[in-house]
Amino acid sequence: xxxxxxxxxxxxxxxxxxxxxxxxxxxxxxxxxxxxxxxxxxxxxxxxxxxxxxxxxxxxxxxxxxxxxxxxxxxxxxxxxxxxxxxxxxxxxxxxxxxxxxxxxxxxxxxxxxxxxxxxxxxxxxxxxxxxxxxxxxxxxxxxxxxxxxxxxxxxxxxxxxxxxxxxxxxxxxxxxxxxxxxxxxxxxxxxxxxxxxxxxxxxxxxxxxxxxxxxxxxxxxxxxxxxxxxxxxxxxxxxxxxxxxxxxxxxxxxxxxxxxxxxxxxxxxxxxxxxxxxxxxxxxxxxxxxxxxxxxxxxxxxxxxxxxxxxxxxxxxxxxxxxxxxxxxxxxxxxxxxxxxxxxxxxxxxxxx
Numbered sequence: 001x002x003x004x005x006x007x008x009x010x011x012x013x014x015x016x017x018x019x020x021x022x023x024x025x026x027x028x029x030x031x032x033x034x035x036x037x038x039x040x041x042x043x044x045x046x047x048x049x050x051x052x053x054x055x056x057x058x059x060x061x062x063x064x065x066x067x068x069x070x071x072x073x074x075x076x077x078x079x080x081x082x083x084x085x086x087x088x089x090x091x092x093x094x095x096x097x098x099x100x101x102x103x104x105x106x107x108x109x110x111x112x113x114x115x116x117x118x119x120x121x122x123x124x125x126x127x128x129x130x131x132x133x134x135x136x137x138x139x140x141x142x143x144x145x146x147x148x149x150x151x152x153x154x155x156x157x158x159x160x161x162x163x164x165x166x167x168x169x170x171x172x173x174x175x176x177x178x179x180x181x182x183x184x185x186x187x188x189x190x191x192x193x194x195x196x197x198x199x200x201x202x203x204x205x206x207x208x209x210x211x212x213x214x215x216x217x218x219x220x221x222x223x224x225x226x227x228x229x230x231x232x233x234x235x236x237x238x239x240x241x242x243x244x245x246x247x248x249x250x251x252x253x254x255x256x257x258x259x260x261x262x263x264x265x266x267x268x269x270x271x272x273x274x275x276x277x278x279x280x281x282x283x284x285x286x287x288x289x290x291x292x293x294x295x296x297x298x299x300x301x302x303x304x305x306x307x308x309x310x311x312x313x314x315x316x317x318x319x320x321x322x323x324x325x326x327x328x329x330x331x332x333x334x335x336x337x338x339x340x341x342x343x344x345x346x347x348x349x350x351x352x353x354x
Contacts, residue, residue: 008107011062011074013051021048023070031094035129038154038303038327039265046234046261053232055225057081057218061115065104072099075108079119082222084214088123089116095134105138106347113340122337123212130329142343144335147211148309151316153324155304160295160323168281168288175281178246181289184239187227193220199241199250202272207309212334235259237269240290242282251277254286256294256304266294268306271315284318291322 011024022044029041054060059079064071073095080088093108116124125147128135172179188196197220204215218226230237239255252273256266273282294301307330308315 008063008065008075008111010111011064013060013062018044020071021051023066024051024064024074027071027074027094027096030096034097035131036328037131040262043261046259049233053229055222055229057222057225059119061111063108063111065099065107072096073104073108075112077112077115079115079121082217082219084217087121088125088213089119089121090125092126093138097134100134103347106344109340109344113337113344116337117341123334124337124340125211125213125332125334128331128333130331136331139333139335142335143339144333145210146331147334148207148209148332149311150307150309150330150332152305152307152327152330153316153319154327155306155319155322155324157295157302157304160291162295164322165288165292165295168284169292172281172285172288176242176285179242179244179251179280179282181286182241182243182250183293184237184241186236187231188223188239190220190224193223195250196220196241196253197223199253199274200270200272202252202274203270205272205275205278206315207311209309209311211332233259238290238293240286240293242273242277242286244277252282252286254283254290256290258298263300264302266298266301266304268304271306283315287318287322 011020016024025042025044025047028047032039032041051060051062057080059081061077061079063075065073073093075093076091078090080086080090089112091112093105093112095104112124126135126139126144128139184192197218200218200223201215236258237255238258239253241250242252243250252271254271255269257269258266271283271287273280273286291304294304304324305327306319306324308319310316310329
């Protein structure tokens with residue numbers, strides 16, 4: 001079956017039927033076996049919660065292609081709605097292996113381009129997974145440029161050197177004596193959001209290599225939106241924040257994310273230290289302290305997953321020493337809207353305006 005006999009439809013995530021969500025879940029799980037074979041399967045309820053609770057700071061669009069057996073391909077587009085990066089959109093197109101090379105990915109580009117153009121954005125960003133070579137080949141066909149190469153790293157709890165973790169925590173009392181750690185479980189308190197937003201500007205010290213992006217600047221309202229969505233999705237978060245004792249200033253943090261449908265997995269949400277406070281051992285302290293908390297309080301977790309730019313040598317060094325192992329490569333690609341429109345014109349597809 002080709003894309004010409006299977007039209008692309010908008011997926012109404014707020015009003016879709018349980019049967020449709022079940023089909024989307026089946027597709028996601030089949031693709032998950034290919035892309036992330038160690039991950040547990042998604043549940044229908046989890047997929048529904050994740051898709052129906054998107055914070056307003058991200059405008060979300062989704063499309064699907066069906067056949068008689070269910071969903072065979074999906075696409076989504078995220079339009080960030082914040083002060084910076086008003087020139088970009090992020091998109092993803094996922095096609096089941098047996099339906100690839102039939103024009104489906106190209107067909108999905110038409111509605112994606114239409115929204116991108118309507119929103120006045122000029123740059124489209126997506127990623128490819130080293131376990132799925134088809135994604136990289138498609139981006140190369142579009143004429144996209146590789147903006148940033150990242151490495152996903154996994155830590156098996158059984159392999160953790162607990163003595164090393166303890167030694168990093170103990171050493172912090174010497175190198176970082178002027179700091180302490182503040183713990184937040186779940187949503188940040190509203191009276192802390194301004195300080196947290198300022199602290200999280202430290203994420204902009206991470207490498208972006210050749211990506212045409214601006215610094216990320218989340219406001220307190222954005223953080224509240226994301227926390228509200230996190231709770232609505234049934235997810236949880238542990239955050240450890242490094243605080244300068246003399247000023248009370250938050251200068252760095254790390255966090256772990258938990259999805260109840262995947263009780264054996266913890267995802268690192270982010271780790272960063274403000275530029276003026278680097279080389280004090282704060283990053284190691286934060287990473288070790290939150291891992292120790294995980295060991296003590298969540299014995300059911302078997303694996304921790306994180307991702308780092310290949311060019312981020314300091315963070316890779318910390319993770320490597322902790323025992324994280326490379327799992328796969330994720331490449332971030334960028335392509336100008338005009339170039340995608342030219343590609344569609346060559347393939348005789350005109351972007352829909354609806």
